[in-house]
Amino acid sequence: MKKLIALLLVLVMAVSLVACAPAANNNDAGKATYAIVCKDASNPYMARMVSGFKDACKALGIEAIEKSPETTSADDQITIINELVAQGVKGIAIAANDAAALKGAIEAAKQQGVVVVTLDSDTEGSQMFVNQAGVKEVAQVLVDSVADMCGEDGGEFAILSASSTATNQNAWIAAMEEILKDSKYANLKLVETVYGDDESQKSTDEMQNLMTKYPNLECVCCPTTVGILAAAKVVADTADCKIKVAGLGLPSEMKDYVGDDKVCPYMYLWNPIDVGNCAAYMIKALADGKVGAEGTSFTADNTKTYEVLKGDTAATQIIVGPPFAFTGENIADWANVY
Amino acid sequence: MTVKNNTLRKGGRLGELLRSRESSLLLVMVLLVAVIQWRSGGKFLSSTVISQLTQNYAYTMVLSFGMLLVLLIGGIDISIGATLALSGMSTSLLMRDGVITSPILAFGFSILVGLVCGIVIGAIVSKGKVIPIIATLGMQYIYRGLTYFVSNTQWVPSDKMLDGYKAFAQGNLLGINNLFWIVIVLFVVMLVFLKWTSFGRQIYAVGSNADAAKISGINIDRVKIIVYAINGAIAGLAGAMYTSMYATAQGNMANGAEMDVIAACVIGGVSLNGGQGSAFGVLLGAITIAIISKSLSLVGIDAFWQQALKGGIIALAVLINVIVQRNSAKKALEGREI
Numbered sequence: 001m002k003k004l005i006a007l008l009l010v011l012v013m014a015v016s017l018v019a020c021a022p023a024a025n026n027n028d029a030g031k032a033t034y035a036i037v038c039k040d041a042s043n044p045y046m047a048r049m050v051s052g053f054k055d056a057c058k059a060l061g062i063e064a065i066e067k068s069p070e071t072t073s074a075d076d077q078i079t080i081i082n083e084l085v086a087q088g089v090k091g092i093a094i095a096a097n098d099a100a101a102l103k104g105a106i107e108a109a110k111q112q113g114v115v116v117v118t119l120d121s122d123t124e125g126s127q128m129f130v131n132q133a134g135v136k137e138v139a140q141v142l143v144d145s146v147a148d149m150c151g152e153d154g155g156e157f158a159i160l161s162a163s164s165t166a167t168n169q170n171a172w173i174a175a176m177e178e179i180l181k182d183s184k185y186a187n188l189k190l191v192e193t194v195y196g197d198d199e200s201q202k203s204t205d206e207m208q209n210l211m212t213k214y215p216n217l218e219c220v221c222c223p224t225t226v227g228i229l230a231a232a233k234v235v236a237d238t239a240d241c242k243i244k245v246a247g248l249g250l251p252s253e254m255k256d257y258v259g260d261d262k263v264c265p266y267m268y269l270w271n272p273i274d275v276g277n278c279a280a281y282m283i284k285a286l287a288d289g290k291v292g293a294e295g296t297s298f299t300a301d302n303t304k305t306y307e308v309l310k311g312d313t314a315a316t317q318i319i320v321g322p323p324f325a326f327t328g329e330n331i332a333d334w335a336n337v338y
Numbered sequence: 339m340t341v342k343n344n345t346l347r348k349g350g351r352l353g354e355l356l357r358s359r360e361s362s363l364l365l366v367m368v369l370l371v372a373v374i375q376w377r378s379g380g381k382f383l384s385s386t387v388i389s390q391l392t393q394n395y396a397y398t399m400v401l402s403f404g405m406l407l408v409l410l411i412g413g414i415d416i417s418i419g420a421t422l423a424l425s426g427m428s429t430s431l432l433m434r435d436g437v438i439t440s441p442i443l444a445f446g447f448s449i450l451v452g453l454v455c456g457i458v459i460g461a462i463v464s465k466g467k468v469i470p471i472i473a474t475l476g477m478q479y480i481y482r483g484l485t486y487f488v489s490n491t492q493w494v495p496s497d498k499m500l501d502g503y504k505a506f507a508q509g510n511l512l513g514i515n516n517l518f519w520i521v522i523v524l525f526v527v528m529l530v531f532l533k534w535t536s537f538g539r540q541i542y543a544v545g546s547n548a549d550a551a552k553i554s555g556i557n558i559d560r561v562k563i564i565v566y567a568i569n570g571a572i573a574g575l576a577g578a579m580y581t582s583m584y585a586t587a588q589g590n591m592a593n594g595a596e597m598d599v600i601a602a603c604v605i606g607g608v609s610l611n612g613g614q615g616s617a618f619g620v621l622l623g624a625i626t627i628a629i630i631s632k633s634l635s636l637v638g639i640d641a642f643w644q645q646a647l648k649g650g651i652i653a654l655a656v657l658i659n660v661i662v663q664r665n666s667a668k669k670a671l672e673g674r675e676i
Contacts, residue, residue: 040491164641195641200584200591201394202631208390209636212381226588233496233585237508253495253586335497 031063034091034283035084036276037077038068039121045272045338046095049120052276053093060284060301065089074098081105084114091115091283093130093276096123099313115286118314119279120272126314127286130279132270134319135168138223139175141268141323142246146221147188149244149265154187155218158210160231162198162224172223191217196227203230211243222247225269232257232264251326251334259328268323272338277302278320291316359607362662363622366655370629377637387632389515393507393583395628396517397422397576398595402602402624403528403617404572407565409603410532410545412612413463413470415566417455418573419595420481425451426577427485430494430587433503441503441582448578449571455481456570460563486589496585507583517579521621524572528617541565545612602627605655607663626655 036053038046050066057064067084069076074097082105084092092109096102096118106116106125118126146157159176161169173193180188191214196203207230210217220235220243222228228249235241236257245257245264257263281300285291290298294316297307306318326334374382381387401418408415429448432438438447455477462473496504509516532538543551544561552558581587606623608615630651634644 192638194635199593200580200586200588204394204584205390205632206635208387208394209632212384212387212636213638229496229586230584250493250495253493255495255497335495 031061032090033063033065033088034093034280035065035067035089036279037080037084037092037094038066039095039097040069040072046120048272048338049095049276049279052273052278053280054276055273056277056280056302060280062090062280062284064280069097072097074101077102078105081109085109085112089114091117091287093117093119093279093283094123094126095120096126097121098123100124115283117279117282117286119275122311122313122317124313126311127316128282128291129311129314129317130275130282131317131319132272132275133321133323135171135175137319137322138172138248138268139179141325142172142221142223142248143176143179143185143188145246145266145268146219147185149219149246150188151218154185154189156189156191156214156216157219157221158191158214158217159193160203160206160210160220160222160224160227161193161195162227164195166198166224169223176221196224196230198224198226200226200230203227204234207231207234211238211241217243219244219246221245222249224248225250225253228264228267229253229257235263248323249326250338251331252336252338254326255331255335258326258331262328266325266327268325270320271324274324275320278318282306282318359659359663360616360619360622362659363606363619363626363655366658367622367626367629370626370651370655374629374633374637378633382633382636387636391628391632392518392521393515394632395624396515396521397579397583397592398598398602398628399521399621399624400524400572400576400579401595401599402606402620403524404569405596405599405603406528406606406608406615406617406620407541408470408569409600409608409610410541410612410615411562411565412545412548413562413565414600414610415459415474415569416471416596416600417459417474417478417481418569418576418599419592420478420485421452421455421570421573422577422580422592422595423485423589424455424481424488424577425449425574426581426591427489427494427587427589429578430499430581431489433500434494434498439500441500441506444500444503444582445575445578448581449574452574452577453567453571455573456567457563459570460566463566464559464562482589482593489587489589491589493589494581494587499581499585503582504585507579507585517583520575520579525617525621532617537561537564542613545614547613598627598631599624601652605652605659607659627652 034057036050038050054064067080069080077094077097081092092114102123103125109116116126117128117130119130120132122129150157159173161173180190194206194210196206203226210220220231222231222245225248228245228247232245232254235243235245247267248269249267254264254267258267281302285298285300291308292298294308294310297305299305309317311317405415425448428451429438429444432447433444438444459474459477462468463470506516511519540556540561543556544558548558580592602624603620605626606619608620630648634648639647
């Protein structure tokens, strides 16, 4: 038995040695290569980002490759970056698994003349963060959808968020409160902000309690995918409930509830294809030296003009565009995407 | 002497009832509801809120009965949240892929997955002689990891679930929600099982004094495995209840549910040392937890304080319970002139 186990172990070792051997350098000479590194290999959202990245590279006449760790591990991403640099890629777009740990590998890559940008989630050392949605842009579309769903006469609305400590949700809510001070939104009244902790049970409770506490509630805004789903389900399961649900949601999850005559007339989220697409154009723009100092703007090869903003962790950032609206017309298509 | 004993016994009937753990818990519950009713401006005691509560917390109540059995034999199972997720997720996946085509089959399969999970834990605890908290701590990660693995970290959206499955959780029978009917039926089964079956008495025997139980011919390993198996099956049942209720299967669902369930048992007078506890007490404990969780946001407590307050109320309820119990135990000893 012991011999068998030992034999097996040796076999496994031998196989894994072969598997780990560096891949052959498959660059063809004339063509530059850009690489995209995702958070992990199995995420459907990330897969859409990759497809956008590859499309853009094709349009630019650049070879595109994807290399992602099995799990969301920063260590594996460091190994991958080092491998890519050794392979001689010209640019790397990475969705970072850690805000600081990748810095060393990225600095080493930049010294080799590789352009490194971050997308989806930022990290130190990156030359540019391709931001899927600016805080202000998200807050603006959320307030506008609440205003639209409450109607011209305005009314009461509430916010059902994720946890009370979630950084991005809190930033959006603070920006929404700022926007609501505008006299344009004077007839909208934010009655309460509650937190469902991104749990179905807690979110359901919070939504039901909002309805109990505020009988005149007209709209609930949920800037979180778990919250919007729970809120929409509660409203759909309650007879004669006219409350509308607005917010950020996953199309595949929300398919049953999005539509003109449904609980949620429309909702927003970013388009991962656009994010990946934009990242490829940004690598090209950086490589071509088009990107100027903060506050200046430039036109990338996709003919869109971007403003160079101060980065939070990366050196600079640009914002891909306003969040993408999912309506009754496109929800069925997008539900198959992510 | 005889006279004294007689009067004691006469007053004893009523006194026994008043002094029992259940009645002290009932008192705590009434107090709690009174305070909530007052603080929520009379909004808590309404048919809507109560039916929401029974529907939303049915699965935690069901889990509490399983935990009762495990605690009675002096064990503990902190993997039930993960077992719930694994069984609920695998059932939903098979429903999505069209393998499971009827709601009854879905519930059956979910229970089966839970049962297998429970048997594995039972075997590790009894045959492997691993202490339960460590065994279930480990299995918790394994089951949760398996949930992510089988689902490929994706969610199962509501439009991929059977309509009958989703409708079951929203349906009523005689004005009581279907999910709460499961609680009622399971409660009656537990009551009979623990009080009037020999296996039920064996469970108490193993938890009270394992050595004595062994000498009296009880197969302790067998009792342990069966108890963990039942607990697993109940967690599987809860997995189906959860996914049909919220019409979504997410990898991280019911994360930390075991803590509320253990708290419900402790409030209900179950001893963590084993051998002490009743189905009625656990039902009351689970309802108390449900009341606390449901009402915290209804009475308008700041989100940051909700967790702390929940913990405070649980500690207070247990404290009152213990004091009342200690007094009645002392009185009982006096009655026997010990």
